[in-house]
Amino acid sequence: MKRAISAVVVGLTVVLTAGCAGNAGVATSSSGPVRGGMITYAADREPTCLDPHNSGDMPQTYVARQYLDSLVSETAGGRVVPWLATGWTISPDGLTYDFTLKQGVKFTDGVPFDAAAVVANFHQILDPATQSSTDLLYLDSYFDQAIALSNHAVRIRLKRPYSPLLTALSQAFFGMESPRAMARGLAANCESPVGTGPFKVVQWNHERDVQLVRNDGYDSAPANARHAGPAYLDGITWKFLKDNTSRYGALGSGEADLIFNVPPEDEELARADQSITLQSFVHSGSPFSLDLNTRSPIFSDIRVRRAFVHAADAKEAVQSAYAGVFPYEGNILSSGTPDYDRHWHETLPYDPVAANRLLDQAGWTHRDAEGYRTKAGRELSVRLPYNADSAETPPADLTILQDVQAMEKRVGIRVVLDARDEASMNAVKGDPRAYDLLGNYWNSPTPEVMYIRFSKATLDVGNGENTPFTWDKGLDDTLLRASATTDPATQKRLYQAAQGILAAKAWSMPMYPIQTRLAVSKRLKDVWIEVSEGEPVLSDAYLSAGG
Amino acid sequence: MNGSVRLRVLRRLAEAVLLLLVVGTIVFFLEHLVPGDPARAILGGASAHPSPQALAAVRHEYGFDRPLLAQYGSFLAGLLRLDFGESYTLKQSVLSAIGGQLGSTLALTLTALGIAWVLSVVSTLAGAGRNGWWARIGAGVEVIAAALPQFWLGVVLLLVFAVRLHWLPVIGTGATGLVLPAFTLGIPLAGFLGQVTRDEFDAKLKQPFVLSARARGMSEAGVRARHVLRHAALPGITLSGWGLGALISGAVIAEVVFARQGIGQLLVTAVNSQDLPLVIGITFVVALVYVVANLLTDLAYVAVDPRLRTTIGASKA
16 A cells, blocks of 8 residues: 655664663563563654554554454565465465464454454455545455355455455455454544454554553464564554654654654664664565656657656656665666566666657757747646645655756756645645646555556546556556466566556656665564565564663 | 623623634635545545545535535534534544643643743843843843744754753653753743843833832842832733743644644644644634633733722723
């Protein structure tokens, strides 16, 4: 899932400093994991609902990973391994998935986890009243029904083959919740969702923190966890520290043990700090990009789109704005995505000569007094609305936009940067007359994200998520064929062909991949980042005695 | 409190009700002028990708498809019942959302007001009406303090006293956690209060009653603290009514920097996501604080200035 525009830094920074040396209850054995201790995690954004079935924003998955288990888990290599489902079989036609469920698992409210619970979860996720934006593009058009075959066997029937299903289900957005808790209704469930996970929600103090304590009965860790059984930590204070200075400051003073998203300007300082370690994870999916609206009179011409990308020098803009903290990514997929093809990394490199030639060919041959190109008396001017909130468009992102604006001016394209508040940004989404360029990204564990972003199906949903407002028969067919096969080699060939098609279309100018960036105190061991959505995993973490 | 004062309070309350209705009306129409779609806010805001069908269903459910005047009518009816409805984004009632945050903001703003008064009184007593560099420095410091941007001051206080010196917590929630945010809001207000109090103090020092007090052999410190200050405090008290309201609406800066709970943060989130019920609820609370603060200001006036105890009711009621 994703959050439009806000792109930039969905980094995750976990930092634990020596300042917590006084933590009560930490055992003093000198080697191996020790049980006990509370930690404070500082996040940069607060979710609007703790139940990740509702909405579908990144901060929800980060915290939900601590109290919800999913059916399956994804490994660093992109493999799917058992979690609450101990095994599964897929029918040859790719339409039927039979899951065997782990036995003896209970939700933290005492309700047993069984096939009926799984069915209830899919029911809630797909219910329009739940307002899940994740299901809409991942499940809705494929999902037929979930059936309880026995107490611990569930069948999922699909309307059409969908090979990314398991990978999609590994996200915390599809975590399993207690049917009894869900029955309380969305409002109550937003405040205190109940899962089978390693921690449980005690209380959500809005605008401040979420209090989590260990689930002592936990015995359903995923196959790729570092240990089975209950978490080592007694609990987590999941704090919301929106201000960069105070978040990094809380780490320095020892009041936070881990912080999410080290501000890029503090990156160097953090690297030099011996008391913390930095962890970063490049999200798979679609990188932060400027999408070109093909319904705009200007960008309907592919020559102008290509000229725009040739002239922008996106690589230099990213490198100068993010000082090497974020790498440049020129492919429609981020490098960590399965079947990523390096060949399409930079298909339209910085080339002002080519840009000028293309614009001449497209008929934008005259210049006005300011040096901008004109055609039939009309100026070559494009609108780029962006969110004025600095949490959504951080200073470095604005620098990138301004750099692009300056570079485009050199070839005679005026870029109008249009700062807007969130409400009027929402109005822009989905309105092809409201923009020529729009920032977008989509974090996803599967290359199928190309279908989510650029298919006819998404365009037909009409929610503005197909930002370029276009589709291509060849691309759709390629991606649907990839969905329909379970053969990895065929998938790879098709997904790589799709990347090539998208590179040629110039519907989107990719810039940099979204990252999860954690700074972890040296005293806090075994924090890791899972790969489906870059969620921080704290169930294996422990406070070392020596620190 | 005598009868006329009670009458005056009643009149103030009637004014307040009228004021709140006007405020609610203005906010209602302003929010509808902002481009954007509240149905999107309800369906998850910027992070969501609702389908047109889902949007249409929500528009119908909440009545956004009805004429604006009809919506205004139900809105007014809700107001009269003191029913602010449910927040679009938080999935809880507006009153409980505000109730969860208000205590923290009031603690912060009242502490900041207290700090502002202590600082300005100390500065006035020490420097006002005296000649030489000490008075000039005092006046200069007040001007600078009044001009300090709160967001800058907050970050500087944070970096110096919490991050560098470790004297105070960065994100503490208890009494120690209140110190830095309260000073962040209190110092600029102290500058304002100090300026008006000092001017008034200088003027009152030249009054005949000061001369007569001195003639009775009262000490200089006694004259300043017991007689002149009482007079000089009046404009500051007037300013405090406004100050408390300004502190509430400006609290968001300290709340964000020091990660405190509070209605300031809630308001910013609500405005950004076009959460109309929440915006109106918080605007109401802020307006209510202004009203109550002005009422208290009037009462404080009476307490400080004995002359008003006999005249205020007669002349104004």
